[in-house]
Amino acid sequence: MQAFLKGATVQATRPQKDKAAAGPSTEKKAKAIPWVEKYRPKCVDDVAFQEEVVAVLKKSLEGADLPNLLFYGPPGTGKTSTILAAARELYGPELYRQRVLELNASDERVRTDSITCIGKLCPPFKIIILDEADSMTAPAQAALRRTMEKESRTTRFCLICNYISRIIEPLTSRCSKFRFKPLANQIQEERLLEICKKENLKYTKEVVPVKMIDNLLQICFRGTFEKLEVAVKDIVDEGYSATQILSQLHDSIIEQDLNDKQKSAITEKMAVVSKCLSDGADEYLQMLSLCSVIMQQASEN
Structure with missing residues (x-):
């Protein structure tokens, strides 16, 4: 971070390789991009379900008057993707x-040396992204506040x-x-379906086939323990996630003809199993x- 603030570029120390010498294998590897990066929003308008944030950021970008920013909210809501797109x-x-420059504020080097031992900034205008800023200690945040004040002319x-x-509070008041907002299930589903379509993937709404779940429940209701052992082993050996099996079993149990006491005992066990799996x-x-x-x-019915 210190070198970056003094004017060095992120790629300054990386040697450039001859593309012709790299060969076709290098090109193939370059195309293997994780979906989380491949489908990350490329511009602010691509950010989903955060209309207020998008509207304000667009006005700031149009006026070239970007302030210091503080993004907060649950994980997976697009905070990092939004600032990268902007x-x-x-x-x-x-x-x-x-x-x-993107940094993780939970890194020990960021919390101490990089913030307190900061060099004089040089143009051009730069942006520093500090992820997990809430993991910083109060002294580190105070040091960051002084840095923000000192370098406000050339860095956001x-x-x-x-x-x-x-x-x-001294940090929040300067941002x-x-x-x-948490993403609605419908928004997540629409995005996943869009990715499946672009990747030409076949999908089903249930990860575990409904017939397999129904068969497992039928054995629980009318079968023997020996058959149950085989059925559970088969469904796990198929490679299905136990967490997904648990989720679908929960939905099915709620619809079964069981009394409240029975459902309560089963769902309580599900909570214990979920904790053990995690x-x-x-x-x-x-x-x-x-x-x-x-x-x-x-069997108590």
Whole structure:
């Protein structure tokens, strides 16, 4: 960050390779871009479900009067993508690489040396993006405030965080604050369907086939434990996510002809299984444990 502020470009130390010498294999590797990057918004208008933020940013870009920014809200709502899209729109693809620096504020080097030991800035106008700014300590945030004041003529900062309450008031008062709303399920579904269409992918609304879930429940209700062991092993061996199986089982259990006490016992077990899965427990054992509880509750009818 210090070198960047002194005028060095991000790519200044990277040697340039001859494209002809790289060969066709290099070109193929270059095309293998993760979807999260391939379909990241290229301009501010592409940002989904954040109309207020987009409207204000567009006016700032049109007037070339970009303030210090503070983006806050739940993860996965487009905070980082929005500022990157705005920077590309402001600078273009070439200058973007030279004038935009993206840092993770949780990095120890950013929290200490890079903020307190900062060099004198040189033109041109630059943007520094600090992700996870809420992980910075109060002294580090105070040092950042002084830097923002000192270098306000040539640099703009964009702070990104999940919890605005963890940012000190002297910092928030020097930034234009934008709250990013959680994305509605419909918006997420539309975007995923759009990507599937562009990638020529076949998809189903249910990740696990409905017949497989129904068969598993039928064994829980009317089968034996030996058959249940085989059915659970088969569905796990197919490679389906235990978390997805759990989600679909939950929806099916709610619709079953069980009383409230039975449903409560099953859903309580589902919560325990979900926690165990997130902690890295064995998927087969957890699903077998859940299905055993379903079988036990169903036998009480």
